[in-house]
Amino acid sequence: MMLTSLALVFLCGILLSSLFQKLKIPGLMGMLITGIVLGPYALNLLDGSLLGISAELRQIALIIILMRAGLNLDIRDLKKVGRPAILMCFVPACFEIAGMVLIAPKLLGISMLDAAIMGAVVSAVSPAVIVPKMLHLMEDRYGTGQSIPQLIMTGASVDDVFVIVLFTAFTGLAQGESISPVRFVQIPVSIVLGLIVGIGLGLALAWFFQKFHIRDSVKVVILLSAAFLLVALEAALKGSVPVSGLLAVMSMGAALQKRKGDVAKRLSCKFSKLWIAAEILLFVLVGATVDIQYAASAGLTAVLAVVGALLFRILGVFCCLLKTKLLMKERLFCMIAYLPKATVQAAIGSIPMALGLPCGKIVLTVAVLAILITAPLGAFGVDMTYKWLLQREAGQSIDSAMEQNGIEKG
Numbered sequence: 080m081m082l083t084s085l086a087l088v089f090l091c092g093i094l095l096s097s098l099f100q101k102l103k104i105p106g107l108m109g110m111l112i113t114g115i116v117l118g119p120y121a122l123n124l125l126d127g128s129l130l131g132i133s134a135e136l137r138q139i140a141l142i143i144i145l146m147r148a149g150l151n152l153d154i155r156d157l158k159k160v161g162r163p164a165i166l167m168c169f170v171p172a173c174f175e176i177a178g179m180v181l182i183a184p185k186l187l188g189i190s191m192l193d194a195a196i197m198g199a200v201v202s203a204v205s206p207a208v209i210v211p212k213m214l215h216l217m218e219d220r221y222g223t224g225q226s227i228p229q230l231i232m233t234g235a236s237v238d239d240v241f242v243i244v245l246f247t248a249f250t251g252l253a254q255g256e257s258i259s260p261v262r263f264v265q266i267p268v269s270i271v272l273g274l275i276v277g278i279g280l281g282l283a284l285a286w287f288f289q290k291f292h293i294r295d296s297v298k299v300v301i302l303l304s305a306a307f308l309l310v311a312l313e314a315a316l317k318g319s320v321p322v323s324g325l326l327a328v329m330s331m332g333a334a335l336q337k338r339k340g341d342v343a344k345r346l347s348c349k350f351s352k353l354w355i356a357a358e359i360l361l362f363v364l365v366g367a368t369v370d371i372q373y374a375a376s377a378g379l380t381a382v383l384a385v386v387g388a389l390l391f392r393i394l395g396v397f398c399c400l401l402k403t404k405l406l407m408k409e410r411l412f413c414m415i416a417y418l419p420k421a422t423v424q425a426a427i428g429s430i431p432m433a434l435g436l437p438c439g440k441i442v443l444t445v446a447v448l449a450i451l452i453t454a455p456l457g458a459f460g461v462d463m464t465y466k467w468l469l470q471r472e473a474g475q476s477i478d479s480a481m482e483q484n485g486i487e488k489g
Contacts, residue, residue, distance in 0.1 A: 120370045177391060197441070198388065273323030279334075299346060
C-alpha cells in the first residue's frame with residue numbers, strides 16, 4: 080500500500096538521517112541507505128505504485144529546492160562573479176567526459192563512444208545535493224563576500240541542461256543516427272529561453288502579488304503551480320522548441336527576489352519548510368533506484384573509472400577559476416563542492432540499457448557507483464571544510480538572528 084510505503088520512507092529516512100548526523104556524517108547518506116534497504120533490490124518494502132511515480136516525486140522535490148535557490152539568488156551577486164559562473168556551467172562536465180573517454184576504454188574494455196555515453200551520464204553535478212548546502216552557507220554568510228555559494232549554485236543548476244543534450248547526442252550516435260549541429264545549438268537556446276520565460280513569469284507574479292493581497296501560503300501554492308507548468312512546458316515543446324524548465328523555475332524565483340525582495344525572503348522560509356519533507360522523499364527514492372548487486376559486480380576497475388573522471392572534473396573547475404580573485408583555499412572548496420552526483424544519474428543511468436545498447440549494464444553500474452561515491456563525499460566535504468576554507472562576512476547569520484528572537488528553526 081502506498082501510504083505504508085510513504086510512512087516507511089519518512090520515518091526510516093528521518094531516523095537514519097538523524098543517526099548519521101550524530102555520527103558527524105551527512106544525513107543525506109542515511110536517506111540514500113534507507114532507499115537502498117527499502118528498495119526493490121534489497122528488502123523490497125516499497126509499493127510498486129510509489130516506485131511508479133518515483134521520477135515525478137523526485138522532480139517535485141528538485142523544483143522545490145530550485146525555487147528556494149531562485150528566491151535567495153541576488154542578480155547583483157551573479158554579475159559580480161561574471162565569467163567563472165558561465166564557465167562552471169559546462170567546462171567541468173566537458174573535462175569529466177573527456178577523462179572518461181580516455182580512461183574507461185582501457186579500464187573497462189568499452190569503445191570510445193560507449194565511454195562518451197558513460198561520461199555524459201556521470202558528469203552531471205547534482206543541484207539537489209549542492210543547492211541546499213550553498214543556501215546554508217549564504218544564510219551563515221560563508222563565502223558570500225566572493226559570491227562563492229551563488230557561483231556554485233548557478234553552475235550546478237545549468238550544467239544538467241548541457242550534459243543531457245550531450246547524452247542524447249551520444250546515445251543517438253550509438254543507435255546509428257548522425258550528429259546534427261542543431262542538437263548543439265539547442266543548448267544555448269534552451270538556456271536563453273528558460274531564462275526569458277522564467278524572468279517574465281517572475282516579474283508578472285511580482286506585479287500580481289503587489290496588486291492583490293494574498294496570504295504567503297497561497298503565494299507558495301501559486302509559485303509551485305507556475306513551476307510545475309514551466310517543467311510541463313519543457314516536456315510539451317520537446318523536439319520543437321528547446322527550453323530549460325528547471326532553469327526557468329530558478330530564474331522565476333530570482334526575478335521575484337529582484338522585484339519584491341521582502342516577499343521573496345518570506346516565501347523562501349516557507350519553501351525551506353517544504354524542503355524538510357521533499358529532501359527525504361528525493362534521496363530515499365534516489366537510493367531505491369540503486370542496485371547494489373550491479374555496484375558490487377563492477378569491481379575495482381569501475382571505481383577507478385569514476386575516481387579518475389572526478390580528477391578531470393576537479394581540473395576543469397580549477398581552469399574555470401583561473402584569473403579570479405579567489406584564494407587557493409576558496410578554489411579548493413569550489414572543487415569539493417562540485418563533486419556530488421545523484422539525481423541526473425538516477426534519472427538517465429538506466430536509459431542506455433532500456434535502449435538495448437551493449438554498454439547499458441556497465442553504464443548503469445558506473446552511474447550507481449558515482450552516486451554512492453560522490454554524493455556522500457561531496458556533502459561530507461562541504462560540511463567539513465567550509466568553515467576552514469571560506470571567509471565569513473561580518474554580520475549576524477540568519478540562524479543566530481532566529482535564535483535571538485526566539486524563532487524555531489526549520
